[in-house]
Amino acid sequence: MxxxxxxxxxxxxxxxxxxxxxxxxxxxxxxxxxxxxxxxxxxxxxxxxxxxxxxxxxxxxxxxxxxxxxxxxxxxxxxxxxxxxxxxxxxxxxxxWRRHMLLHASAVAKDGRALIMSGESGSGKSTLAALLGEGDWRLMGDEFTLIDPASGDALAFPRAVSLKNEAIAAVAARVDVARLGPLLAGTPKGDIRHLIPRADAIAAMHEPARPALLLFPRFGGEASIEPMGEGEAFVRLTEASTNYVALGEAGFAALTRLVRETPAFGISYPDGAAGIALVEQLWADAAR
Amino acid sequence: MPDPAYRAAPPGALRFEPLGEVTAIFDRRSVQTHLVVSPMPEILEAMGAGDCDAATLAARLAARFDLDGVADVGAILNERLGELAAMGLVERA
Structure with a gap:
């Protein structure tokens, strides 16, 4: 090359x-x-x-x-x-990747504890993580979160955030333009613009965080919170993991532990502000 | 025709992790994960080491659970054993 x-x-x-x-x-x-x-x-x-x-x-x-x-x-x-x-x-x-269990999920951390958000493309997990990362959270990643099978900790994968479509304006209004990449208009995934994570998030990228809350966001509809059982969270995360099967029993052990030790909720939200309010409300309970 | 007999997985082949109302079972032989609900974990636990048919299983389960008033316990257990065999968690003796 x-x-x-x-x-x-x-x-x-x-x-x-x-x-x-x-x-x-x-x-x-x-x-x-x-x-x-x-x-x-x-x-x-x-x-x-x-x-x-x-x-x-x-x-x-x-x-x-x-x-x-x-x-x-x-x-x-x-x-x-x-x-x-x-x-x-x-x-x-x-x-x-085989060293950690890979979840297709965004994550942010506060006080050494992680909030992990898993959802399909369009669920808003990326945007929520990006917005929280501009507040008093540390952005761990907008796309992938790694779980260490030995410790159960979440590890960051803070690549440049891939902002899509409406999320571009919502986030761009809040950050220094020097942290934004070029606008890629009309890609197969719509408009895309990359956001460089905050310097503190990059500097802390090797610091693990203990999973404290699992959220499965859904963008659209009335704001609502649905507690999720361990079994459903397990199924959803096996689907969200790209290497669960490849890891064999280590993956099974890591995932059963994660869902057992971490409270999980499905949330629906009509806009970013409502989403963040729900996240902060659930975090206040989980972090207690 | 007598009910078919089944044999449980060898010791250590299965790992059970209860997750609320479901139980996740990891089969070390096939490296597959199965999610089951009651009464599957109870059936697997009651299978024991030897061959076991629905009638034997019904007697063992009746000693631990209240099965009075459950019609056709044998037929139900036969069906569940067939499903467990299809998942590879038990095998025909």
């Missing part, structure tokens, strides 16, 4: 190579404040490559490669190279 960079997000060390300079430059800007450890070997490799050599210049389009590939992933135009890199990083972690 002609251009490359290394990025450490939480415990994962990425090596990213690209046929083009632009996606690497964009990544280097987003991840400039992240602690680097050049001596560590890479855990995951992402490659952004041209479909055919001549396409590097003529209608350039980005293919995503690495240790794991999704054969039918569509190439993206070069203007979306940053999205391709993000998708590649997610893919390598989702399919390759």
């Amino acid at each position: 002609r251009h490359s960079t290394r990025i450490a997000v939480g415990p994962v060390q990425f090596r990213i190579g690209s046929d083009w300079a632009a996606p690497i430059a964009a990544l280097d800007r987003l991840y400039a404040g992240y602690p680097q450890d050049e001596a560590r070997p890479a855990d995951a490799t992402v490659r952004l490559f041209a479909a055919r050599p001549w396409r590097r210049w003529l209608r350039p389009s980005v293919h995503i490669g690495g240790d794991f590939v999704v054969p039918d992933a569509l190439p993206l135009p070069l203007s979306m190279g940053l999205l391709a890199a993000e998708m590649g990083m997610n893919l390598q972690v989702a399919l390759g």
Whole structure:
């Protein structure tokens, strides 16, 4: 690869190579404040490559490669190279990581205790985490949360937050523009703009937090709170984990422990402010 | 036709974790997770080491639980044993 960079997000060390300079430059800007450890070997490799050599210049389009590939992933135009890199990083972690149980969930922490939010795309888990992370919470991650099978602790994966569509304006209004990446308009996932997490969240990315509250948010409808039983939380989290099956009994033990020790709720909320109010209310009870 | 007999998993093959109203069972042989509700955990516990059919199981369960007034205990247990066999948690003797 002609251009490359290394990025450490939480415990994962990425090596990213690209046929083009632009996606690497964009990544280097987003991840400039992240602690680097050049001596560590890479855990995951992402490659952004041209479909055919001549396409590097003529209608350039980005293919995503690495240790794991999704054969039918569509190439993206070069203007979306940053999205391709993000998708590649997610893919390598989702399919390759074995050291921790990986939950498709956002997380924030306060006083060494973690609030974990799991939900489908569109549930608002990312936006809620981003908004809380601009308040008095530490953002642990907007997409993945790692659970250490040995200790039961949650570990952060604070990649640049991927703000989508309406969330862009809601968050952009509250942060310094220097923390925002370029607007990627009209991607297959809609409009996307990356948010660099706060410096304190990045600096604390290796600090584990004890899970204290599990939420399953649903955006839309009246504000409501539904207590969730351990069994349902278990089922939902097996579905939200990309490596539960691969971890075998270690995953089973980690997940049964997590749902048994952590109160869980489903919440519905009509807007960000209502969502945050519900989160703070439940946290006040859980943290008691 | 006599009821079919079943045999429980060997000791240590299954790990049980009660999660409220459901019980998660990890099968170390197949590396599969099963979620069951009552009376499945009770049946598995009552199976013992040897071969066991619905009538034997009914007698063991009756000693621990109040089964009076439950019609067709044998037929119900036969059905549940068949389901447990389909999950691989017990096998036909």
